[in-house]
Amino acid sequence: MVNGSGVSRGDRSRNARLSRLRELVSAGRAIVGVDLADSKQMVVVTDHDSRVVARRTFRCRAWDLGAALDWAAAQAARQGFVGVTVACEPTGHRWRVLGQLAAERGMPFVCVQPLVSSWARRGEDLTFDKTDDKDAVIIARLTAQLRCYVPEPVEETWGRLRHLGARREQLVSELVGQVQQMRDLLECVWPAVLASAAQPFKSRTWAAALTVVLDRDGGDFARTRRLGRARFEAQVRKEVVRWGAQKPCLRIARKVFDALADPAGVLAHRRGALERVALVLEDWHLTAGRCAQTETRMVAVLDELELTELVTSIPGLSPVGAAAILAETGDLHRFTSARAVVKHAGLAPREKASGGFVGRTKLTGQGRPGLRLAAWRAAWGVLQHSPVHAARYQHLTGRAENRLTPTQAQAAVAAALLRQLHAVVTTGRRWDPDIAAHGVARPALAPAA
Template sequence: MNCTQNRKIEQVTDQTLVIGMDIAKQKHFVAMVDARGRELKKRVPVLQSRAGFEQFYALIQEAMREFDKTEVIVGIEPTGHYWLNLAHFLEEKGIPLVMVNPMHVKRSKELDDNLPTKHDAKDALVIARLVKDGRFSYPRILHEVEAELRAGTTFRESLIKERNAVLNQMIRWLDQYFPEFVQVFPSFGKLALAVLEHTPFPMDMADQTIEGLMERYRQSEGLKCPQKPKIQKLIEVSRDSIGITEGQRMARTQIATLVRRYRQLEQEIAALTEELVALAQTTVEYEWLQTIPGLGDATMVELLSEIGSFQQYQDPRQLIK
């Protein structure tokens, strides 16, 4: 057993009320034990609401008086994002919160009754006993810039995921109606999007001149100088296209919608990234990361959103872990 484990065990004394909570979306279960793991009170539910949290706090105060405890520690098995509201509430009340490993909960439960079945009230007791043995870790509750960076980065990832989904739909559409398109445009730049906006089908280019198409594409947002060689090649491949010619009315509506959504997502991602970079630049850690060659702004934002302030780490190995 290492010294860190010893320090955790030493936090639980005879004067400590140990509480285990099984977290759920609407109703949590609470178990209370002493330093030896003996259950002190009947397990009770706690609602995920302000009233439920206040009742839980009152229950803690009552139990501390009843069993003559001067300290309290609450342990949870993190479930999704449902524990975050409780974590902030307990922080406001000055009650320490720790986390146990879900795998430890599963294995400890099977040791007790040899049943792998899921039961919230039973899990709460297992969690409490793991905490009194020092088998827990400390969660990092985010504040101010750290909280903004984490929320913004998570949202940015969801936008990127949505953009990639739209991109895949556009590729699938082209596979059906204009397979030769990718021979000219392997990626979706401004000109490729302009083509899909104005002339998405091979038949749209029939009897069209290069100059006429260039003029149409210039009407697209952000495109001033369309590349003439690419347009020439696109006209050539469109003549022998094997694209589907049926159902084009709805297909035209579909690709127009996809192009609009793709552009919108690109703009939203760019604007959000700019805002996140501005937030990151207010931290001293950003200045330090700038000294590392090859790190771009987006990468530094993601790093800071995950690791937070360097001041909370005592050893480089903590960052690696």
């Protein structure tokens, strides 16, 4: 979209961003480039032509860098600068410490992406040299060129949601790994038990029955078979309560009992493999409990932010799914547009055109992988419960021209979900199916006379 001057919306957004950066990296301020490490910090003070004014190595931890910033400010004042702008790469946790120290002294603070500095390092002298001295100068030079960004200001509640989201993602990864490990072991030594339920790892009855079997005989199924079906079901009834269910599905419990007589499997490994399954099964149970507790905390934070009712107005988007997305994005008000959120997730299409050539459009794949994964997971529930998104998916996969694959269409729905979530949060209005489907709210029909 362009106006009469030929300036596009993207141009205006970029110009506004550069103006905000220029206020922080003003010509009257020197630039302090800091290459952070564990106990050795390289600090350089440069002008806007990346000429080094002062350089010094500080043998200290990140929390002791306040003295380095005071030294840099004094060096800049001697050269006639009115202040300094602090810049570093956002690696590890030390950059947050440096940002807080700079804020306490009223110094603007910006970050340079490590990937950008890596490319600049190669273009500096066409070598792959990497030293703390060079890196600090490169950080300062990129800052002077405004190839930097302002890090997200973290509010306490949003910061807590971020940490809980990281905790949940770690637990979900552990859950998936534990399920895959149990599946592989059971397919090797006792494949019949996996066929006793349509989705065994989603069945609490199946998990309880497997626990009873593994706790009794450790691979010798004859002992459990001697119990008989009735006594086995009675023990499953007791065990299923520990797994969070009120009563078992007897059909699944009976199929697990019948699988005890199936001879299929590598018998030489059965005892050892089932012992591993028993250990992993208990770990899986504990991890699932920790994950549920973390999700409860995330929903409580969403309630504290007063966003639960807004975000769950989107059909199919659960409070946990919305909290997982917001844990990756942070406060959506910091994004200038909904498209910026989609770019942040790496779900924006990448154009490839030159002259008369137009290449195949693909997703950028850049941005925040955790946000992309959270949006992808949430899209599955939205497709099941939202007629608007289901219709969009059918349109994208069913049209004759430029038909998308199911995976591409799901990615498009995930991107649409992020845009709508941004609109809901920033405007404070509930999700409107008319706006989501048509871009505008349709006027209500007048009552018949």
